[in-house]
Amino acid sequence: MEHQDITHHWSRRFNAELEAVRNNVMSMGGMVEDQLRRAVEALERGDSALGEEVVRDDHKVNRLEVSIDEECSRIIARRQPTASDLRLIMAIIKTITDLERIGDEAEKIGYLAARLALQERPVDRYRGLRHIGDLVGGMLHQSLDAFARLDPELAMQVLRDDKAVDQEYDALTRQAITLMMEDPRSIRRVLDMLWVGRALERIGDHAKNICEYVVYMVHGKDIRHVAIEDAEREVGGENG
Amino acid sequence: MTPGPWGYVLFRFAALLGAAILFGTLFGRPFAWLSAFLLAYLGWHLWHLWQLETWLRKKLGEPPRDAAGLWGDVYAKLHRVRLQSRARKKRLARVLKEFRKSTQALPDAGVLLDADHEIAWVNKAAGKLLGLQREDRGQRIENLLRAPEFVEFLRQDDPERVLRTSSPVDPEMRLALQVVPYGETQRLLLARDTTHAYRLESVRRTFVANASHELRSPLTVISGYLDALAEEPDLVEHWREPVQEMARQSERMRRIIEDLLTLSRLEASGAEAERERVDIAGMLASLRKEAVARPERPAVIEVEVESQLGLWGAESEIYSAFANIIGNALKYTAADGSVHIRWRLEGDEPCLTVTDTGVGIPAEAIPRLTERFYRVDKSRDRATGGTGLGLAIVKHVLQRHGAWLEVESELGQGSSFTCRFPAERAWLKD
Structure with missing residues (x-):
């Protein structure tokens, strides 16, 4: 009886630790989403101050990645998680790497937005980029929702959405070529624009990766019962 | 005292004891007789108790058993209590169902949060406005509404504060969010769609x-x-x-x-004013010079300044706010009156106070002073050539500096306007 109490206690603490890490991942996700949103806004409004702010704030994302990474190592070392707990930890470690990269891409967009703000603005005010930005922002949002809800259906949906981003990126490239041929003086600006498009397209790919981890995490298990399994496995995990 | 069943019970018990004693004296062995009678009595009660227990286990529809005396009474009372509680339960369930239905139909999103900000309940509008689903029960809300701005808002936990932001579902949709505490640790998160009002405003x-x-x-x-x-x-x-x-x-x-x-x-411009060093002493000196140069002005204009005290703010805005307040004081004070301007730290808050001995403002007008084109006295203000916008500008400037305006006034005696700035905006010359 006493033994059972102790293991129960341990498993509860373990669950709380896992939950805390997961919450940190979500807040890191929120931060990255905000960075992306502000970077695209800086580009659209030609707001160099906002762009620079995005660049400055990237270290917050990096710091969070390092601390989540440490927490995960500690959990693996101390708790030796198995099965779905292990899959969760693995998925978290991979996810934060992708989130950190997305943060870097957003930083790049912020930097380019600040630079583009100082140059002549095209008539369409980067509407094409804004459109890709909205698509990618939606993908990122949904992939994080899928992560929070452990929803492989939604994750599959995001994987399908990435096609649209790729198509838009191709269209942007074609448009850029036309612009450069029309007016060679605009080449510098158009190249920067292409870099932004490239960064957005990369963010879409990273969001796709996150969705793949969600599917990995959930695959073959009825995730609605994770909480009970955790408790049962924890008893075995402590003994082994 | 109402004659309960106890009189009857006692009478029967006494009769039983009497019979036992009678049999004991008639046939000898009185204790054996007494025990036999008492055992029979106990058995009879146990049998009734067993009957009661089986009846209680049955569905409520079963009518109570007929029994004499005490047991009949217990049956009748229990039956009544059970019927009443069933009726109450039904009524509660109905009210609860109505309540659920009506909250589901609310156009505003409502989310119940428990102590750890886990979602306990959401209504339908929460799906439309915030993208939350019924299956999200048990999730921490910060995991789904991840915007740092919102997380910070939730952490502050200030029921007075309203967060205006765009919806996570549709960036075009504007929301006003509020967190209301209830119970001991629970929170109610309310979100209202203000897109229409926002558009109208812009x-x-x-x-x-x-x-x-x-x-x-x-x-x-x-x-x-x-x-x-x-x-x-x-x-x-x-x-x-x-x-x-x-x-x-x-x-x-x-x-x-x-x-x-x-x-x-x-x-x-943005909600918060810039932070440049503003030399208030110099500004007030030049405002005083302008005041003295006016053709019609009160006889006494005093300026009392803590010259070391400056302000972090937007200089041109502060200037127009102060000029408006001082201008008003000069305008509404007669030639033999006085205007007193004071700039100092009150506690650690920088304050500008302008006191005059002018016409004063009726109490009911004070809350409306900062409305655009509001005039205390229709005839007099137009004659003095005001634009009707001065105090509205003052209000906006102060808002942007996190400051507020305090007005005290007495009709015929004069008024006192105080701009109180937050302590963090003060700086001291060295």
Whole structure:
């Protein structure tokens, strides 16, 4: 009886630790989403101050990645998680790497937005980029929702959405070529624009990766019962 | 005392004991008889208890058993209590169902959160406005509404504060969010769709800005010609006065438009004012010089300044706010009155107080002073040539600096206006 109490206690603490890490991942996700949103806004409004702010704030994302990474190592070392707990930890470690990269891409967009703000603005005010930005922002949002809800259906949906981003990126490239041929003086600006498009397209790919981890995490298990399994496995995990 | 069943019970028990004693004396072995009678009595009660227990286990529809005396009474009372509690339960369930239905139908999103910000319940509108689903119960809300702005708002946990932001579902949709605590640790998160109001507000803002801008150019032409005309020596004498009046009025109109533009600029700029060093002592000195140079002015104008004390803020905005407050004091104070201007730290908050011995403001007008074009006394203000926008500008400037305006006044005795800035905006010269 006493033994059972102790293991129960341990498993509860373990669950709380896992939950805390997961919450940190979500807040890191929120931060990255905000960075992306502000970077695209800086580009659209030609707001160099906002762009620079995005660049400055990237270290917050990096710091969070390092601390989540440490927490995960500690959990693996101390708790030796198995099965779905292990899959969760693995998925978290991979996810934060992708989130950190997305943060870097957003930083790049912020930097380019600040630079583009100082140059002549095209008539369409980067509407094409804004459109890709909205698509990618939606993908990122949904992939994080899928992560929070452990929803492989939604994750599959995001994987399908990435096609649209790729198509838009191709269209942007074609448009850029036309612009450069029309007016060679605009080449510098158009190249920067292409870099932004490239960064957005990369963010879409990273969001796709996150969705793949969600599917990995959930695959073959009825995730609605994770909480009970955790408790049962924890008893075995402590003994082994 | 109502004659309960106890009299009957006691009577029967006494009769039983009597019978036992009678049999004991008649047939000998009185204790054996007494025990036998008591055992029989106990058995009878146990049998009734067993009957009661089986009846309680049955469904409620079963009528109570007929029994004499005490047991009949217990059955009847229990039956009544059970019927009552069933009726109450049904009523509660119905009320609860109605309540659930009505909260589901609410146009505002409602989310119940428990101590750890886990979602306990969401209504239908929460799906439309916040993208939360019924299956999200048990999730921490920060995991789904991840915007750092929202997380910070939730952490502050201030029921007074309203967060205005765009919806996570649709960036075009504007929401007003509020967190209301209830129970011991629970929170109710409310979200209202304010897209319509937001759009109207921005349409109004751009309209005022554009209209004032468009009015300015024709007015410049008119007042230019009027100025030239007023100085024309060949002007017919009986036109001189009307032309001068026209020039004065067009000048006033120009000032109204300038004020409107200032206001819309203040509204359009961000919520928080910049932080530049503003030398208030120097500013008040030049404001005093302007005041003294006025042709009509109160006899006494005193300025009392802590010259070391400056402010972090936007200089031009602070200037127009202070100029408006001091201008009002000068305007409404008679020639034999006095105006006292004081700039100092109160506690650790920088304060500007302007006290006059002027006409004063009726108490019911004070809360409305900062409304646009609000006039305390319709006739008098227009005569003094105010634009009706001065205090509205003051309010906006102070808002942007996190400061507030305190007004005290007594009719016929004078008024006192105080701008109180937050402590963090003070800086001291060394």
